[in-house]
Amino acid sequence: MSTVRAEQFDVVVVGSGIAGSSAAVAATRRGARVALLEKQDTFGGSTALSAGMFWTAPDLDAYRRRVPLGDEALGRAVVDDFAECLQELRDTGARVAGTPKTDIMTFGTGYSTDILAILAWCRDQVEAGGGVCRTGTSALRVLQDENGAVTGLLARTRQDRVRYETTALVLASGGFQGARDELTRALGPNADRLLLRSNPGSVGDGLRLARQAGAGGSTAMSSFYGHLIGAPANSFGPADFLPNSQYYSDHSVVVNLEGRRFTDETLGDEILNQDLLRQPQARGVLIFDDQVRSTVGTDEPFPGLSAVDRYQVAVDNGASHVRTDTLEDLVARVADWGIDPTVLSRTLRDYGAAASAGGGFAGGTPVSPRARAPRT
Structure with a gap:
């Protein structure tokens, strides 16, 4: 006993x-x-x-646009208290970058630590x-x-x-990303297809304890933080998390297994992965050209992570991939994965036209003025 x-x-x-x-x-x-x-x-x-990375939204309006369901009082603190907290981190004596990095998650500003x-x-x-x-x-x-x-x-x-x-x-025991039952309740049936890109000990202990004590939930439980990962992935332990993350996806065209776009790619990889979860089988295809691969695809996304060819990392880890000289050949090869070539051809054609026109819509999905169609 x-x-x-x-x-x-x-x-x-x-x-x-x-x-x-x-x-x-x-x-x-x-x-x-x-x-x-x-x-x-x-x-x-x-x-x-x-x-x-220690970072924040540049102002409260930017926070509201990016986190519309967030607690505004907490959002205001995240923005208003940032400078004071940054100085506190510097006072610890630990390394804190002297130069900020901008456009974190396409909108934030912060410092490597x-x-x-x-x-x-x-x-x-x-x-x-x-x-x-x-x-x-x-x-x-x-x-x-x-x-x-x-x-x-x-x-x-x-x-x-x-x-x-x-x-x-x-x-403060973390989220519940390691608990499949909790993920399904919050995110829906495709939650079972998510890779665990986090601490495996985060299985909702805090949520369970709080509920036992009579606490309730909050808004935005159906949102999460993550990144797009090449699939399948032969290995996906903690050492694989950062190099396998396809941070550059905001410079690509992203289609679902039906060959259709479903979101504005320039919102950033952290949003794309959430939008992809709601698509058939939570799977999609990133389409980009060599210019993207050789620039943002190999850039150091955060100071200290080092530059790495993320496409090649995914390929070496078992991800399905094709590389062709023309978009026409790419469409034909991707058709072997069960994606309708007629639909995908139309998607790429409409996207290219909208991007060349400075943005708009293609197939009912926004195309950002910053969008750039893949080139051969």
């Missing part, structure tokens, strides 16, 4: 990504003794797998303030009194169970 030991803290934070780590530092600065808990064997969650060093600095601050940072600790249940007030957290380690007694509990 396992025992339950008790420990007392002013604040308990579940999850050691940038959200949880920042919350732990904020509480420590206010004099709280903090327990920062991570269920995996290493700290950092999905943040530790990221490119480490050494995110692992920043996360380590956060843990140092917590421990210097008398707190603890622990891995291998899984949250089981929010503890509440008869009136529903939070009194602590029941957690499990490899050795025992621990009752963390506190009146301040922060749930």
